[in-house]
Amino acid sequence: xxxxxxxxxxxxxxxxxxxxxxxxxxxxxxxxxxxxxxxxxxxxxxxxxxxxxxxxxxxxxxxxxxxxxxxxxxxxxxxxxxxxxxxxxxxxxxxxxxxxxxxxxxxxxxxxxxxxxxxxxxxxxxxxxxxxxxxxxxxxxxxxxxxxxxxxxxxxxxxxxxxxxxxxxxxxxxxxxxxxxxxxxxxxxxxxxxxxxxxxxxxxxxxxxxxxxxxxxxxxxxxxxxxxxxxxxxxxxxxxxxxxxxx
Amino acid sequence: xxxxxxxxxxxxxxxxxxxxxxxxxxxxxxxxxxxxxxxxxxxxxxxxxxxxxxxxxxxxxxxxxxxxxxxxxxxxxxxxxxxxxxxxxxxxxxxxxxxxxxxxxxxxxxxxxxxxxxxxxxxxxxxxxxxxxxxxxxxxxxxxxxxxxxxxxxxxxxxxxxxxxxxxxxxxxxxxxxxxxxxxxxxxxxxxxxxxxxxxxxxxxxxxxxxxxxxxxxxxxxxxxxxxxxxxxxxxxxxxxxxxxxxxxxxxxxxxxxxxxxxxxxxxxxxxxxxxxxxxxxxxxxxxxxxxxxxxxxxxxxxxxxxxxxxxxxxxxxxxxxxxxxxxxxxxxxxxxxxxxxxxxxxxxxxxxxxxxxxxxxxxxxxxxxxxxxxxxxxxxxxxxxxxxxxxxxxxxxxxxxxxxxxxxxxxxxxxxxxxxxxxxxxxxxxxxxxxxxxxxxxxxxxxxxxxxxxxxxxxxxxxxxxxxxxxxxxxxxxxxxxxxxxxxxxxxxxxxxxxxxxxxxxxxxxxxxxxxxxxxxxxxxxxxxxxxxxxxxxxxxxxxxxxxxxxxxxxxxxxxxxxxx
Numbered sequence: 001x002x003x004x005x006x007x008x009x010x011x012x013x014x015x016x017x018x019x020x021x022x023x024x025x026x027x028x029x030x031x032x033x034x035x036x037x038x039x040x041x042x043x044x045x046x047x048x049x050x051x052x053x054x055x056x057x058x059x060x061x062x063x064x065x066x067x068x069x070x071x072x073x074x075x076x077x078x079x080x081x082x083x084x085x086x087x088x089x090x091x092x093x094x095x096x097x098x099x100x101x102x103x104x105x106x107x108x109x110x111x112x113x114x115x116x117x118x119x120x121x122x123x124x125x126x127x128x129x130x131x132x133x134x135x136x137x138x139x140x141x142x143x144x145x146x147x148x149x150x151x152x153x154x155x156x157x158x159x160x161x162x163x164x165x166x167x168x169x170x171x172x173x174x175x176x177x178x179x180x181x182x183x184x185x186x187x188x189x190x191x192x193x194x195x196x197x198x199x200x201x202x203x204x205x206x207x208x209x210x211x212x213x214x215x216x217x218x219x220x221x222x223x224x225x226x227x228x229x230x231x232x233x234x235x236x237x238x239x240x241x242x243x244x245x246x247x
Numbered sequence: 248x249x250x251x252x253x254x255x256x257x258x259x260x261x262x263x264x265x266x267x268x269x270x271x272x273x274x275x276x277x278x279x280x281x282x283x284x285x286x287x288x289x290x291x292x293x294x295x296x297x298x299x300x301x302x303x304x305x306x307x308x309x310x311x312x313x314x315x316x317x318x319x320x321x322x323x324x325x326x327x328x329x330x331x332x333x334x335x336x337x338x339x340x341x342x343x344x345x346x347x348x349x350x351x352x353x354x355x356x357x358x359x360x361x362x363x364x365x366x367x368x369x370x371x372x373x374x375x376x377x378x379x380x381x382x383x384x385x386x387x388x389x390x391x392x393x394x395x396x397x398x399x400x401x402x403x404x405x406x407x408x409x410x411x412x413x414x415x416x417x418x419x420x421x422x423x424x425x426x427x428x429x430x431x432x433x434x435x436x437x438x439x440x441x442x443x444x445x446x447x448x449x450x451x452x453x454x455x456x457x458x459x460x461x462x463x464x465x466x467x468x469x470x471x472x473x474x475x476x477x478x479x480x481x482x483x484x485x486x487x488x489x490x491x492x493x494x495x496x497x498x499x500x501x502x503x504x505x506x507x508x509x510x511x512x513x514x515x516x517x518x519x520x521x522x523x524x525x526x527x528x529x530x531x532x533x534x535x536x537x538x539x540x541x542x543x544x545x546x547x548x549x550x551x552x553x554x555x556x557x558x559x560x561x562x563x564x565x566x567x568x569x570x571x572x573x574x575x576x577x578x579x580x581x582x583x584x585x586x587x588x589x590x591x592x593x594x595x596x597x598x599x600x601x602x603x604x605x606x607x608x609x610x611x612x613x614x615x616x617x618x619x620x621x622x623x624x625x626x627x628x629x630x631x632x633x634x635x636x637x638x639x640x641x642x643x644x645x646x647x648x649x650x651x652x653x654x655x656x657x658x659x660x661x662x663x664x665x666x667x668x669x670x671x672x673x674x675x676x677x678x679x680x681x682x683x684x685x686x687x688x689x690x691x692x693x694x695x696x697x698x699x700x701x702x703x704x705x706x707x708x709x710x711x712x713x714x715x716x717x718x719x720x721x722x723x724x725x726x727x728x729x730x731x732x733x734x735x736x737x738x739x740x741x742x743x744x745x746x747x748x749x750x751x752x753x754x755x756x757x758x759x760x761x762x763x764x765x766x767x768x769x770x771x772x773x774x775x776x777x778x779x780x781x782x783x784x785x786x787x788x789x790x791x792x793x794x795x796x797x798x799x800x801x802x803x804x805x806x807x808x809x810x811x812x813x
Binding site: 052055073080081083089090101103105 | 250
């Protein structure tokens, strides 16, 4: 598998405070890559830098061979970002929102209609396509955000806290969706979560960030070795690794 | 181009959907349109009367009209410059949809053009119903032809575009140094101050002297003052040059001011685009830092004092008041409005110089002056209430769930809010009344009566503002100004004005009876006392009734919010 996202020596300062302190990692095509860390560890800041919303203070981010600083449009054309609290235009219908997003990526009307209908079906929103977003429940809005993100067939999906607001059925749908698309369409998913069971279940590799630095990176087995916790669940490994670095 | 159409069109589509799907929004639009029509007719009538009086001043009538037109254009340009600056910050850095758009492959120029268009429209659309009747009145009085109106359209385009470009460039330069939120706060403060200075300067020109030059300087001085005040570098002066030749026979100007206005607009648009492309990515990133900075450690000490469950905080009304006070002091978008308040008061008190002149001419009696003063002070109270009191419920914002989940009724919540605002506003109103009465040197009994009348007005107005603010809340609004400019704000101004008018009219008879009782007790009859007593009871009862109704309506609306969101 080749690399879709390469993060090299990235640093982000907020004033004198280093929120992200020289991190390096790659995300491969067709891989679900989990990004875990305690509150304030630098997860969201990293994701927002990869999504092009924040500029790194130093370092380089490369997406599909495009340097994000030099070729932002080319990099963003293959990326979709779902923040922890995605904004959706309340006064548009679900379908109108998809058409709008499709237009931003230069997709044709026919393509948007077909692909939109397919995604609304996958996420159980077909009956709601012509209703205003403001009438959707929180979970439905989250599923619509997923539909909008997947519409332009991105190669890299960046998701900050994907399970927030989803009921168990919605959560299962999304997990299944991640696994299926990464296997069938080589979609790379770069996700952050506080739900250890989700990360353990869907991620091929996991990075743990703490105080702005990556303290562990690898598959579940590699993390167990790193934490010296054979057979442990991710939660124990996470606590062991973050507490170790605290003190 | 396609992206520009998409980006510019998404808000239009949202607006259209809103009016299509919500009967309430449609009704509001209709009421707003009717109000705009009535307002425009009123402005037209006033402008027609004013300018026809100006034209009667021989031999300088046209010069006076030109000066007045220059003042109107300068006021429009200044207001647009101010609102474009504030709008540019919101649209370029703080708008909720920016995160969605910037993480997509959206070209810088498409985004710039769409945001420029949006800022321009939002900042300037209100100017059209306000100012068009003035231009139409002048045009009709001076027999203007179609070229005048075509030039007016060009002036509108330029007067919207140039301030927007200035707003965009200044905001980009400021956010290159500061975070967007901080820069906007600095700008709002400076802008409010500048607005006050502008109004003060306009007052210094003493426009009332346009109506009667004999009141002030000799004619030659007046002419000199009037002709030397158009700075050549101001777009409002170019706009005057673009319009005036089509109004008066003596209005020849050099060059082509319409071409100058439009070419400057285009040049400024492209200059803004260049700045946007160069500075926006970095500035937007910094703006995000302001919004999403991880919880700092240095402010925790202060926060814990607020978060600690002390007995003071647990007391509901006191807790609300303390919270509101802390937020007011810490949010520059709120306290900077105090500068506007200071400007209003300064202008009002300064205006007494002119009101004294009117009194001196014998046109109006001391009693008439008392009621004029009462009406004007009452209007200031209503204007202040729409700015500060009306948004009080909406400013709870996304934290309103704390109020909803508290074991208190919405009625208690609104009463606590109204109680918190009543004393400061009533004190302010009383102070204003007494100060102006001292200025006027009127009967001390009138000062006492004015306090007794303005206090119930303040009581009713505050209740009305809180009640209607709860009936038409805008929890998603970014600042109090945005809350106050909605339909509910307008409705409050109208109902508040009606309450003020009713109480002022009701106060006439009791005031006369009290003065007679003090100065000529023999002339009083029992019936006089009875009727005056009824009026006095109504002066107290009407504001109480209005307050109670408004709070009930507001509370009922807030009570069903959780049902609607469920």
